[in-house]
Amino acid sequence: MKQANAAAIYARISSDQSGEGLGVQRQLEDCRRLAAERHWVVAAEYVDNDISAYSGKTRPSYERMLIDIEAGRVDAVLVYHLDRLTRRPAELEHFIDVCTDARVDVTTVTGDIGLGNDNGLMIARITSAMAAAESGRKSARIKRKMLQNAQMGKPNSGGARPYGYENDKVTLREEEARVIRDLALRYIAGESMNTLARWLNREGIPVPGKAPSWHVQTVRPILISARIAGIREYEGRELGPAIWPAIISLDERRQLLAVHQSKSRGGGTKKNRYLLSGLLRCGRCGGVLFHSGPPNIRRYQCQLATDDSTCGRLYINALKIEGWAAAAAIMRLDAPGMTSLLAARVTDDDRHTAQIADVMKAERALTELAEMLGAGELSRAEYAAARKVAAERHVEALRELDRATGTHVLDGIDPDRAALTRSWERLDLPRQRAIMRTLLEYAIIHPRPRGTRKLDPTRIEARWTV
Ligand SMILES: [Zn+2]
Structure with missing residues (x-):
């Protein structure tokens, strides 16, 4: 040349x-x-x-x-x-x-x-x-x-109208934008795409396009699109800010993608169908217990690995351990913040939902810090400093939630455990799981002593996050 x-x-x-x-x-x-x-x-x-x-x-x-x-x-x-x-x-x-x-x-x-x-x-x-x-x-x-x-952040010409926006692809369509906000916050708070689709159908929210009803396949592309965070995407790459307004914040998008990624890593919805999936360990070999069995004799059990890394010799009745875990979780929920987190069932007030998401996020951050400390990725001093910041954020998020709900969980703890139990039972499984995961890091199930049929609480060695 x-x-x-x-x-x-x-x-x-x-x-x-x-x-x-x-x-x-x-x-x-x-x-x-x-x-x-x-x-x-x-x-x-x-x-x-x-x-x-x-x-x-x-x-x-x-x-x-x-x-x-x-x-x-x-x-x-x-x-x-x-x-x-x-x-x-x-x-x-x-x-x-x-x-x-x-x-x-x-x-x-x-x-x-x-x-x-x-x-x-x-x-x-x-x-x-x-x-x-x-x-x-x-x-x-x-x-x-x-x-x-x-x-330049401009929309494509042609193609279908994006959900949440008018035909010019720039102006917000308010009623749809509200739906997107709800979806995003509920998803961040732990609900599955499947649950969200059912919720949309139940609420009679109009379906985009010609589809007869909402499905995971309709919800997912909307939720994970960069568009709703005001980001212009081109051939799968995020180029930068778009000229249209965002429906969710960049921070919310990060949370949403993190949730989506962790769910995808979990191998789809099937693996997460039960309250304690992934949360129980075998007391003999340390392996993860998997759910198995028909509804009446459901159990979590150690599965024999082909490389003999797990023993396959331990199981526990699912109903019993789930009942125990729910009760134990409710006891732990009887603490500042968690009360309102549980009592505050899903509302249509998206600000409120956002605040719940904030609380959960702050709690996850605390858990992660503890994990990092445990894994030796943080020194004691680093942990202490980071935890102080995270704890302050947590308290702040709880205060915000208090202001929104009008409850005063920081002043007086709701002593009514029966009410808590009822609230818990009204939550759907994904939400219960989300709460369980914020509370329970894991539980080791020890072998059953000979002769006992009832659940012996000493078999359970729970490691709580808070
Ligand atoms: Zn085992």
Whole structure:
């Protein structure tokens, strides 16, 4: 590749539909980037706007460039595509002659066609003759235009109306935006996509598109889209802020994705169907206990691994251990904050739901810190410092929740355990699981002593997070 000390960039657009000169701007940008990549010095940029290379009308900048080439002021020409230069074969021949005489290379962004050799010349001639191939080149330009749209945070043209927004894809459709907010906060608070779909159907929320009812497949794309956080995505990449308003905050999006990821890691919904799935360990071998068995004799049991890393010799009755865990959880919930977390069943007040999510988030943070300390990733001092911050955030989140619910969980603890129990039973399983996970790190189940049929509490060695 020859060195260019005085490259010329030529750009032209035949009909500048946007009226913003974007077409030319794009061509210039790409040509400049190509020049930079090759360490070429750009001496001049020649721009003709709104003049067709077909029409035969004079193009002032093009003519000026030819003069500069002939005068030896240019040693290379950069153009986005050959059809920007000319579409008339006769004109192309003239251009080639001028460039050949002046020993000037012509390079295009799209095809990297050099006119400096025979092959390049041939390709250039064919390209020029193939005015019929316009559509292909147009699609490349349209793609480029779409990318630029995306970079500017603008929506795609065409396609279906995104849920939560009007047909212009920018203006909020309030009633749908509210639904999205609810969905996001409930999801963060631990409800599954499946539960959310059922909730939407129960509430009679209109389904987007032509689908008869809400499904996980309708809910998921809405929830995990960057769009609802006001982020412009292009081909799966997040490019930056969009011009439309966000429905959920960036922080909420992070939480939402974290929840989604941890659920996906868990291997889908099946694994998480039971209250204590993943939370029980075998007291013989340390293996995780898996749920098994028909409804009347459900159990959590150690599964024999093919590599003998687990024993497969221990199980516990599911109903009994779940009953014990729920009761123990309720006792632990009888503590500041957790009371209102439990009592505050899902409401349509999205601010309230957001505050519950904040409390849960703060509690998760505390748990994570404890885990990091346990895993040796944090020193005692680091843990103490981080925990102080997290604990303050926790208290603050609880205060916010208090203000919203009008309860005073920080002053007086609700002593009515029966009410708590009833509240617990009214929660759906995903929410119960979410609460259980914030409370119980894990429980080790020890082997059953001979002769006992009842659940012996000494078999259970629970490790609570708070
Ligand atoms: Zn075992």
